[in-house]
Amino acid sequence: MLRTVIFIMLLQTAWVSGSWAQRTPDPGSFRAAPTIPNPGLVNRGSITPPPSSPPITTAPGSPPGTVTLPGREINVPGYPALPSPRGALSVAAVSPSDVETGQVLLVSKDLAAMQNVLNALANENTQPIASTRLNTLGWSLALFQFADHATAAQRVTQWQQRFSQLSVDFNYLYRTQAGAAGREYALGMLDLPPQPAKKGAASKASHQALRSVRVGMLDTEVIPTAWLRDVTLANKPFMAESPAATSDLPAPPAHGTAIASLIARIAPSIHLFNAAVMSAKGEQTVTTSYRLIQGVDWLLEQRVQIINMSLSGRYDKNFAMTIAELMQRDVLLTAAAGNHGSSAPPAYPAAYASSHTGMLAVTAIDVEGQLYNQANHGAYISVAAPGVNIWVPLAPPAPHLPSGVAARYVSGTSYASAHAAGAVAYWLSKRKVSMTAPYHFCETAKDLGPTGRDDAFGCGLLQVNAALRH
Numbered sequence: 001m002l003r004t005v006i007f008i009m010l011l012q013t014a015w016v017s018g019s020w021a022q023r024t025p026d027p028g029s030f031r032a033a034p035t036i037p038n039p040g041l042v043n044r045g046s047i048t049p050p051p052s053s054p055p056i057t058t059a060p061g062s063p064p065g066t067v068t069l070p071g072r073e074i075n076v077p078g079y080p081a082l083p084s085p086r087g088a089l090s091v092a093a094v095s096p097s098d099v100e101t102g103q104v105l106l107v108s109k110d111l112a113a114m115q116n117v118l119n120a121l122a123n124e125n126t127q128p129i130a131s132t133r134l135n136t137l138g139w140s141l142a143l144f145q146f147a148d149h150a151t152a153a154q155r156v157t158q159w160q161q162r163f164s165q166l167s168v169d170f171n172y173l174y175r176t177q178a179g180a181a182g183r184e185y186a187l188g189m190l191d192l193p194p195q196p197a198k199k200g201a202a203s204k205a206s207h208q209a210l211r212s213v214r215v216g217m218l219d220t221e222v223i224p225t226a227w228l229r230d231v232t233l234a235n236k237p238f239m240a241e242s243p244a245a246t247s248d249l250p251a252p253p254a255h256g257t258a259i260a261s262l263i264a265r266i267a268p269s270i271h272l273f274n275a276a277v278m279s280a281k282g283e284q285t286v287t288t289s290y291r292l293i294q295g296v297d298w299l300l301e302q303r304v305q306i307i308n309m310s311l312s313g314r315y316d317k318n319f320a321m322t323i324a325e326l327m328q329r330d331v332l333l334t335a336a337a338g339n340h341g342s343s344a345p346p347a348y349p350a351a352y353a354s355s356h357t358g359m360l361a362v363t364a365i366d367v368e369g370q371l372y373n374q375a376n377h378g379a380y381i382s383v384a385a386p387g388v389n390i391w392v393p394l395a396p397p398a399p400h401l402p403s404g405v406a407a408r409y410v411s412g413t414s415y416a417s418a419h420a421a422g423a424v425a426y427w428l429s430k431r432k433v434s435m436t437a438p439y440h441f442c443e444t445a446k447d448l449g450p451t452g453r454d455d456a457f458g459c460g461l462l463q464v465n466a467a468l469r470h
Contacts, residue, residue, distance in 0.1 A: 091157050094170060096149040098314050100288050103171035104155050106142040106163070107293065107318045113165045114140040130290070134297035137325060143171060143290050167318050174292065174313035176219070176255045176278065176285045177336035177347075177414040185367045186386035186419055187265060191446075191463035192426075209429040210269035215421060216304035216331075217263075218295045218311065220256035220278040220285060225393040227261040230268045236298055237276040238291045251278040251285040258392035258410060259310050259418040266422030266464075267429065273302040278311075287311065289318050296322055305434055306332040308421035310414035312339075312347035323352045323359075330358070330435050332428075334421040336413035337363040338376035342456075347376050354380040358435045360424070360442075363458060364388055364416035369448055371456050375413055381458035382438065383445050385423070387416030423464050430468055440467040 108114035111133065118128065128142040146152045152170065159168045207230070221235055222228075239250050260272055275295030277287040299307055307326070312335075326333060333356070338347025350361035361380050364372035364387025372388050388411045424437050431437070444467045445460035453459050 091153050091160075094153065094314070097173075099149070099152070099170040099172050102146040102148055102152045103288075103290075104144045104146065104152050104159070105169060105171040105289050105318055106144070106159070107167040107321065108140050108165070109138065110165065111138075111140050114142065117163050117166060118142060132294065134294065136300040137293075137297045137322075139293075139297075141290060141293060167321055169289070169317040172289045172313050172316045172319070173281075173286045174288070174311040176251075176311050177339045177412050177417070186262075186390060189367070189369075189386050189461060190266070190419065190423060191465040192266065193465050193468070206429070207269040210267050210426070211271065213267060213306075213425045213428045214271045214273065214302060214304045215263060215267070215425050216299035216302065216307040217256065217259060217272065217274040218277050218287070218292060218299075218307065218309050219259055219274060220251040221253040221276040222256045222260040222272070222274045223253045225257060225261050227268075227393055228264050228272075231260070231264050232271045233260070234271075234273045234302070235276055236274070236295075238295055238298075239276075239279060248279040248281075250276065251280045254394070255285055255310070255414065257394075259308065259414060261393050262390070262415055262418035263308065263422040263425065266419065267425035270425050273299055273304055275299055289316050292319060293322050296326065300326075300329065300331070304331065305428055306334065306421060306424050308417055309333065309335040309349055310417045312336055312350065315346075315348050315351070319349060320352065323349055323356065327356050327358050332424055332434055332437055333359040334417050334424060335359065335361055336417040337361050337378075337381050339372070339374045339412050339414075340376055341374055342377040344376050346378050346380055350376075351378065351380040353382050357438060360420050360438045360462075361458070362387075362413060362417040362420040363456070364411070364413045365448070365457070365461065369461065371449070372411060372413065372416075375456070377455045379455055381455060383420065383441055383459050383462045384448060384457045385416040385419040385462055387411060387413055387419070390415045420462060423462055423467075426464060427467055437467075440470045443467075444470045 106114065106117065106128075108117075118131070121127070126144065129145045131140065131142040133140045144155070146155060156168060156170060159166075211232075221237065222233060224233060237250060239248055255278070256274060256276065260274065263272065264270070275298055277291040277295045278285050279287065279291075296307070323333070333349070333353075335350035335353070336347070337350050338344065340347060350359075353359035353361035360382040363375045363381050363384045365384045366372065366388035367386070370388075371384070389409050390411065391407055392410055392415070393407050420441075423441070427437050427440070428434055441462045442459040444463050445458070446463055447460040448457040449460075
């Protein structure tokens with residue numbers, strides 16, 4: 001009898017123990033997430049999504065296990081939602097230096113929804129200082145100005161909850177990624193195909209193919225230089241379209257002119273469309289979310305196939321939505337990886353490359369293949385390109401330089417991104433399936449640094465000939 005009682009007690013203990021083991025873990029406990037291939041880093045195997053990636057969520061009404069990445073959808077059974085990207089700051093943590101002081105930007109894909117919100121705010125005596133409807137994207141933007149950063153932060157918090165059908169965020173600042181000013185070696189490092197004789201039939205065919213490629217830029221104004229003589233260039237200024245706390249003046253054209261000239265060194269006969277979105281803010285060259293989105297809309301109207309963004313800022317809900325839209329429309333993107341150092345947070349828009357296969361986040365190297373000492377590091381880095389001590393033409397006039405000097409040396413991931421944009425444009429003149437270009441460049445890159453893909457060099461130095469043969 002005693003043995004029977006002991007046996008029953010042991011069975012009960014085992015049942016309770018097993019039942020406890022099947023309980024849902026305490027919310028504070030840690031459970032490791034499964035890994036998925038990172039769609040933005042297509043070389044050297046699969047990795048877990050980096051903390052700098054934009055949030056991955058399950059879209060409303062999606063089948064179980066459907067994970068929505070901005071611009072793409074993949075099925076990963078049971079994969080949990082990730083936290084906000086490391087570059088995305090809480091409203092309270094956003095620094096006043098990262099935004100246009102006191103400004104809040106509302107973006108809507110639904111014109112009626114935006115009008116309803118504007119009507120409701122008008123009844124509360126709150127009016128936008130600027131608003132616009134975008135012809136190509138079909139979106140509407142409304143920009144509000146408040147007295148100070150603290151008031152704007154309160155409105156962002158309130159309106160994100162109140163107007164959930166709209167995208168609400170600060171009007172962020174983006175800065176050009178030019179660094180120190182200081183030989184022309186870049187073309188020799190990029191494995192470019194041999195150039196045909198200037199007057200031969202092959203040369204004419206190459207130029208004709210390039211003329212079909214339409215490249216976009218978001219930068220300062222571009223002034224024609226000798227390097228741009230074969231380019232069909234169009235500039236559109238956006239200064240009047242973006243009210244600021246202080247009067248905005250167009251930025252000097254030096255940065256945009258250098259970027260355009262470097263693109264043209266690799267792809268000399270392209271159609272180049274430049275949205276001049278940058279303004280002078282003291283000694284800085286900056287732009288805002290409001291201007292960038294309008295610039296993108298105009299570039300889409302010009303039917304560009306690739307856009308170069310040699311600029312960086314913080315994670316931005318409204319511009320993240322714009323990047324996702326560009327991916328949906330099969331527009332390739334090259335972006336400067338950032339000049340803020342190895343320990344800096346991710347630089348956007350380049351960091352969106354972690355979630356988008358149609359992007360290249362480009363870091364800078366020198367003639368020896370060494371990394372630019374101010375370059376950002378991160379899982380979002382795609383490839384490297386020359387960007388240290390790069391010889392670029394000046395935007396005339398340059399009265400501060402001795403007579404006859406018409407160029408200068410520059411450094412920064414801005415110029416590496418320009419080389420990548422030129423390489424992609426050249427690739428597009430030979431291949432017509434555009435969105436695979438980042439994959440081919442990553443797969444065929446010349447490995448640098450540690451063996452395999454790493455957070456400093458990405459897949460390595462991009463190689464044009466190798467990518468075309470891949």
